[in-house]
Amino acid sequence: MKNKLLLIILFIPFVLFSQSEISNNLKTISGFINYKNKTLPGAQVKVKNTNRNTKTNFKGFYKIKAKAGETLIFNYIGLEEKTILIEDVTSTLNIDLKIKNDIPKLNINKDLKLSGSTIGGLQREFEVITFDVKYINKYAPTITEAILEKVPFFFTKQNKFGENLIYLKGKELQGPVLWEIDGIGYDIPFPIFMYEIKTILILNPKGSSCVIKVGTNINYNKVKDLDYNNYYFSNEDYYNYDAIPYENQKIYEPEYLDGFKNISNPNEALKTYINQYSENKNKINYHFNVLNYFQKNYKDKNILLKVLSDYEKIVTHNPEDLKGIAYKYQELNENKKALALYRKIANIRPNYAQSYRDLANSFYDLKNYKNFWFIYNNYFNKGFKIEDNDIGDIITSEIISNYKNDEKNNHKYQRIKINNPTKITEADVRLVFEWNTSEAEFLLDFVNPYLLTYKAENSIEEYNQLILDQKKKGYTSKEVIIENLMKGDWFVNFTYLGNKHYKPTILKVTSYYNWGKPNQTKKINVFEFTVENVKTQLLKLEGK
Known part of the structure; x- marks a missing residue:
């Protein structure tokens, strides 16, 4: 006992x-x-x-x-x-919460990536593919679904009218594939019974849109009782310049900013900031509100750094807030300060893939190539892999690019060589989008010179499995490559859908021009979003 x-x-x-x-x-x-x-x-x-x-x-x-x-x-x-x-x-x-949507979405061949694909990956090289229609699924409800079942380099997205548009991976930004049925061109295929199909031909001319040519035993170009106008894009399918420039956003200005309204001298503004600091420092988004006001009205780097330094002391253990500060340091070209924060974040989140990428990238910005390779060697030694997701695309691009640069400069570091035949290593433009919180939901629109819009939605409603992957693997970023920036104006628009809490979402966009080429340049823009459901123009790219 x-x-x-x-x-x-x-x-x-x-x-x-x-x-x-x-x-x-x-x-x-x-x-x-x-x-x-x-x-x-x-x-x-x-x-x-x-x-x-x-x-x-x-x-x-x-x-x-x-x-x-x-x-x-x-x-x-x-x-x-x-x-x-x-x-x-x-x-x-x-x-x-929203009403249940019982309409099924067609998600054939949709990758676990923002927008469902690697935007601008190296496209499948082919000129013509001929189908033996005997092997087409005769029970498929539409010709779109029948083709998607057989062609792995196609995927589909729904437009706002619920119509399923087919895209060719690698040519997403050129718009959806075109259709030619019995010799007549259409934007969207009209209903065809599977037993009517005689031939299917897929054409992929270089520099032009992909075309699916369908021949039937009906000869639809002679059928007159069909309203074929319903199968062409209308004005509503094209971009109508409805995005507001970011700087024109109407945002709420808190009362504490009134204290700066009549001050034109940055040193006087700094004194006012110091005097009101203890009263306001713990208010939601105080530091970023002051920072944005100072950046717009005074353009004095020293007072911007003072505000960021104060904010660091307040949020010393919050990786999302620290990341927002690091973005601003990078925009201000304060790369050593950004590196110090990315070190902190990596210590807080050692199992996040984004932590390693951000740290390696910061070393590269400082031309510390040895530590760039040290970080990635450590990444792989710990058992991490380059996965087929958005952060995997970014890491692959940067390792390949930096390996190539090191070869030219004859550096002797322990480098990593990646052979990826689908990766574009030289392009007119490479865009990297990063956001500081995994709860952020948004729409990205890419508008080409023909005013065709390609949408990428980061939301639970659209793609919950992607959000889960971002959280489990630890990344909040997306790469977009435009290999050939065709002549005309391109627009990148952003519609913020919220982040489930009271702080804003900080978005960093890094634009690489002439990516992978000797004349490569880089520009960083940082945006702050609180206003929801307003389409905002982030970038305008001019193709020549």
Whole structure:
């Protein structure tokens, strides 16, 4: 009996310690659940695979305990369920629920990447592909689905009218493939029965759009009772210049900025900032609001660095806020300061792929090529791999480019050689988009000189598996390569959809012109977004 009591007494501290440790890992997640901009009482919130659950109160507010790595499920009868993976920084999650959409989306050959593909990857080299129609799925509901089943380098996206458009991987920015049915060209195929098809030919001329040529035993060009006008793009399918330039965004200006309104001297502005600092420093987005005001009105780098330095001291352990500051340092060409922050972030998030890439890239900006290769050798030695996702595309591009540069300069570091036949190593433009929080949701629009828009949506509604991959692998970035910037104006537009909490999303866009060529140049622009559902023009590129 004494032995049993002794075992129980010895076991109690261990149990208490274990429970305390688990409890310490739990944190409070809170927020509001909304439907059509109104709070939703009685919505259910639960932690997946646990018995922890709650409901929103009459104000639509909830509070629940969860820990990093767990999944919260939000639902309400008749509305689409939403799942969110909890991260180290998660504390506030304001959720918008929507009506269930029972219309199935066609996701054949959709990669786990923003937009469903590597935008601007090396296209499949072919001029003509002929199909034996005997092997086409005769039970496919549409010719689009029948072709997608057989052609892995095609994928589909829905336009705003619910029509499935086919794109050729690598030629996404040129627009969807064109159709020719019985000798007549169309933008969208009209309904054709599978048994009517005699021939299918896919043409991929260099420098032009891909064309799918279909021959039928009906000879539709002689059929007169079909309204063929429905199968051409209308004005609504083209860009109508409805994006607002970023600098013209109307944003709320907090009262503390009024103290700077009549000050034209940057030194006086700095004194005012110091005097009001203790009162305002903990207000949401105080530092970035002041920074943006100073950057617009004074253009004095020293006072900008003062604000950023103060902000660093406030958010010393928050990797998302630190990343936003690092973006601004890079925009100001303060690469050593950016490197110091990326080191901190890597220590906080050692299992995030983005941490290694950002750190390596910072060393390269400082021409510290030895440490660039050291970071990536360490990355692979720890068991990380280059995966077929967005961060994998970026890492591959930069390793190949820097390997090539080191070869030219005859550097003797322990380099890494990657052979990737689908990777474009020289291009007119390479764009890298990075955002500081994994909860950010947005639409990216790429408009070519023909005013055709290619959309990439980063949202739970559009592609929840992608958001989960970003969180699990630890990356928030996307590469877009435009190999040939055809003559005319290109636009890059951004529609912010929110980030589920009260801080803004900081977006960094790095534009590489003449990527991989001797005359390569680089420009960094940093944008801050709080206003939702407003299409904003980020960049205008001029092809020659």
